[in-house]
Amino acid sequence: MANLKQIAAELSLSVTTVSRALKDGPEVLPSTIARVKEAAKRVGYLPNHHGRALKTGRTQTLTAVLPMETRDHLSDLLKLPLIEGMTLAARQAGYSLSIYSTTPDDDPVESVQRQLQARSADGLIITRLVSADPRVKLLLDRGMPFVAFGRTDLDIAYPYVDVDNEQIAYEATRRLMDIGCRRIALQLLVPEDQTSAMRLSGYGRAMAEAGIPIDQSLIGHGMFTMESSAGWFDRLLASSDPSTGLACANELGLLGALHALGKRGLTPGRDVHIVTRDSTRLARFLPAKIGVHFVDMAGVGRKLIEVLESRIINPLGPVETVLVQGRFEPAE
Amino acid sequence: MANLKQIAAELSLSVTTVSRALKDGPEVLPSTIARVKEAAKRVGYLPNHHGRALKTGRTQTLTAVLPMETRDHLSDLLKLPLIEGMTLAARQAGYSLSIYSTTPDDDPVESVQRQLQARSADGLIITRLVSADPRVKLLLDRGMPFVAFGRTDLDIAYPYVDVDNEQIAYEATRRLMDIGCRRIALQLLVPEDQTSAMRLSGYGRAMAEAGIPIDQSLIGHGMFTMESSAGWFDRLLASSDPSTGLACANELGLLGALHALGKRGLTPGRDVHIVTRDSTRLARFLPAKIGVHFVDMAGVGRKLIEVLESRIINPLGPVETVLVQGRFEPAE
DNA sequence: GTCGAATTCGGTAACGTTATGGCGGTCAGC
DNA sequence: GCTGACCGCCATAACGTTACCGAATTCGAC
Numbered sequence: 001m002a003n004l005k006q007i008a009a010e011l012s013l014s015v016t017t018v019s020r021a022l023k024d025g026p027e028v029l030p031s032t033i034a035r036v037k038e039a040a041k042r043v044g045y046l047p048n049h050h051g052r053a054l055k056t057g058r059t060q061t062l063t064a065v066l067p068m069e070t071r072d073h074l075s076d077l078l079k080l081p082l083i084e085g086m087t088l089a090a091r092q093a094g095y096s097l098s099i100y101s102t103t104p105d106d107d108p109v110e111s112v113q114r115q116l117q118a119r120s121a122d123g124l125i126i127t128r129l130v131s132a133d134p135r136v137k138l139l140l141d142r143g144m145p146f147v148a149f150g151r152t153d154l155d156i157a158y159p160y161v162d163v164d165n166e167q168i169a170y171e172a173t174r175r176l177m178d179i180g181c182r183r184i185a186l187q188l189l190v191p192e193d194q195t196s197a198m199r200l201s202g203y204g205r206a207m208a209e210a211g212i213p214i215d216q217s218l219i220g221h222g223m224f225t226m227e228s229s230a231g232w233f234d235r236l237l238a239s240s241d242p243s244t245g246l247a248c249a250n251e252l253g254l255l256g257a258l259h260a261l262g263k264r265g266l267t268p269g270r271d272v273h274i275v276t277r278d279s280t281r282l283a284r285f286l287p288a289k290i291g292v293h294f295v296d297m298a299g300v301g302r303k304l305i306e307v308l309e310s311r312i313i314n315p316l317g318p319v320e321t322v323l324v325q326g327r328f329e330p331a332e
Numbered sequence: 333m334a335n336l337k338q339i340a341a342e343l344s345l346s347v348t349t350v351s352r353a354l355k356d357g358p359e360v361l362p363s364t365i366a367r368v369k370e371a372a373k374r375v376g377y378l379p380n381h382h383g384r385a386l387k388t389g390r391t392q393t394l395t396a397v398l399p400m401e402t403r404d405h406l407s408d409l410l411k412l413p414l415i416e417g418m419t420l421a422a423r424q425a426g427y428s429l430s431i432y433s434t435t436p437d438d439d440p441v442e443s444v445q446r447q448l449q450a451r452s453a454d455g456l457i458i459t460r461l462v463s464a465d466p467r468v469k470l471l472l473d474r475g476m477p478f479v480a481f482g483r484t485d486l487d488i489a490y491p492y493v494d495v496d497n498e499q500i501a502y503e504a505t506r507r508l509m510d511i512g513c514r515r516i517a518l519q520l521l522v523p524e525d526q527t528s529a530m531r532l533s534g535y536g537r538a539m540a541e542a543g544i545p546i547d548q549s550l551i552g553h554g555m556f557t558m559e560s561s562a563g564w565f566d567r568l569l570a571s572s573d574p575s576t577g578l579a580c581a582n583e584l585g586l587l588g589a590l591h592a593l594g595k596r597g598l599t600p601g602r603d604v605h606i607v608t609r610d611s612t613r614l615a616r617f618l619p620a621k622i623g624v625h626f627v628d629m630a631g632v633g634r635k636l637i638e639v640l641e642s643r644i645i646n647p648l649g650p651v652e653t654v655l656v657q658g659r660f661e662p663a664e
Numbered sequence: 665g666t667c668g669a670a671t672t673c674g675g676t677a678a679c680g681t682t683a684t685g686g687c688g689g690t691c692a693g694c
Numbered sequence: 695g696c697t698g699a700c701c702g703c704c705a706t707a708a709c710g711t712t713a714c715c716g717a718a719t720t721c722g723a724c
Binding site (some may be wrong): 335336337346348350373379380381382383385386387390495 | 678679681682683
């Protein structure tokens with residue numbers, strides 16, 4: 001309801017002066033600024049978002065392109081603290097966060113293109129990067145400020161925030177070795193995902209340091225559902241030389257593994273040692289001894305907004321990249 | 333980049349005609365419409381959101397005001413499928429969904445007031461209603477289209493979508509009775525929450541039907557963290573006359589109860605029968621026999637958008653209210 | 665006393681869109 | 695052949711904001 005024109009009329013000022021006064025323009029008398037601000041507060045003035053956006057070209061909104069699992073909501077557990085972190089940080093920075101959900105049917109590149117054409121956001125957050133992700137080049141070419149959650153293997157500098165999956169997998173493997181495990185199983189997610197490559201690399205590094213040859217049968221791919229994790233680990237336990245240590249990909253993989261253990265009457269922390277990634281504290285809530293790499297996803301969300309904001313403010317500035325570490329919390 | 337003016341210049345038409353042609357205006361020659369649409373497609377035209385919003389007053393965005401738990405992300409598990417359902421349904425209806433996160437420090441009424449003044453959304457989704465929620469009256473008075481997730485005890489008609497917690501608690505209690513339980517424990521969340529009142533009512537109805545007097549010591553309040561749930565249930569199990577059946581409030585309460593059981597070496601489904609609400613399928617992933625009331629939160633999210641949309645289209649139409657049922661899935 | 669600079673404000677135009685009134689031209693009806 | 699209706703299109707204005715240029719006043723400096 002309330003707009004600049006009303007305030008201007010009430011104070012017998014021009015719309016221009018009111019506009020300037022509200023942003024502490026140096027060309028306005030301090031006493032006038034005070035009068036304008038008082039009147040604005042009294043009538044409950046809030047700037048019209050669209051008028052400003054139309055004029056300045058800036059919208060004060062950020063859009064996060066998030067793939068949604070329509071089948072299995074549990075697999076995206078870590079997305080909730082991520083959303084929380086992003087929304088709160090965005091609000092604090094004066095932006096509103098819009099969530100653009102994509103289904104598995106949606107083409108990721110087309111989704112980004114739509115956002116580009118609609119130009120309704122000042123910046124974009126893209127997630128789940130794949131190898132040689134075409135979206136990175138597209139956004140760089142168009143000059144659209146963005147930040148990626150995750151990395152890709154392109155020879156271009158671009159801003160990203162990622163979890164140091166290599167180091168986490170390395171530490172998890174080392175941890176299991178320290179307890180005495182030698183046959184250590186590793187869960188990986190989608191093969192083409194960069195995350196899995198990183199985890200495999202960290203696992204390999206630890207194994208090489210200990211001089212243990214890698215047994216491909218101990219490495220499980222596609223562990224992104226409870227069922228696949230349970231089935232895979234059950235087969236592993238049934239083999240002639242089962243594993244004594246397991247590094248889980250996430251909470252879901254952990255639940256599957258526990259399921260397989262329970263079926264055979266085995267106890268985690270005694271028969272098999274388990275280390276997992278956890279962002280929701282789910283592992284801590286389970287009645288089982290499990291080592292946890294806690295990854296602060298809300299912090300990742302805040303970092304994403306922070307990097308994106310500095311990108312918007314200074315598009316030609318240095319490209320920021322952030323690598324978030326996990327914090328290990330032993331089983332007991 | 334591309335706007336109406338460019339298309340108009342290219343085709344030697346007026347901006348008005350181009351605008352009308354793109355929405356199949358009856359005053360435009362069909363052949364002209366075809367020419368305009370072809371040109372629009374060729375240059376990749378997408379209407380400028382803010383220009384349109386400024387002119388029409390409609391923004392094509394919906395805002396969901398969501399409280400975020402900054403301490404304990406797991407307690408909000410069910411919010412993820414809710415967000416998924418809302419974002420996808422909003423996108424399909426031609427709206428974009430903006431998420432306005434509030435912290436426990438934020439005043440809920442002030443948050444809504446801000447949204448009202450900013451008038452950057454065509455409709456609002458409010459959640460976690462309290463008794464005599466002042467936001468309902470505020471939004472009705474201001475004529476802002478909205479829909480509530482949850483109910484309040486006001487004598488005003490307003491659009492809402494809610495889970496039938498009364499019926500779910502009733503069925504859960506009945507179910508436990510059918511198995512043979514008589515001392516049935518009930519978990520409740522925040523006392524002032526309408527959800528808890530409903531659950532208590534359903535529980536009481538089932539107990540009354542069976543002629544079992546209600547033992548207040550079996551009713552646990554404030555079960556919104558794993559720790560409180562575990563502590564409460566542990567004390568219950570330690571009492572001289574422990575409960576043999578438990579109706580959990582949600583996934584988190586379930587995890588706490590399982591924790592307490594595990595500590596005492598008791599087995600769910602044998603020593604104590606458990607029924608819980610579940611929207612994430614977490615209970616199904618646990619290696620324990622647990623009866624589940626599945627509540628389709630993604631469906632709730634879609635319904636919310638649906639109701640809100642019809643509210644926006646026809647603000648004076650009948651007030652829609654939706655009560656979503658749970659689907660019971662027995663332990664085995 | 666004059667001039668230039670600084671200070672403080674106002675008017676105008678523009679961002680991209682749509683609503684509105686109007687303007688030629690065609691065509692049927694009498 | 696004239697009137698009126700209608701068709702297809704255009705020009706203008708407006709939504710609320712800000713950028714830009716200009717205007718009026720004051721003040722110090724020479």
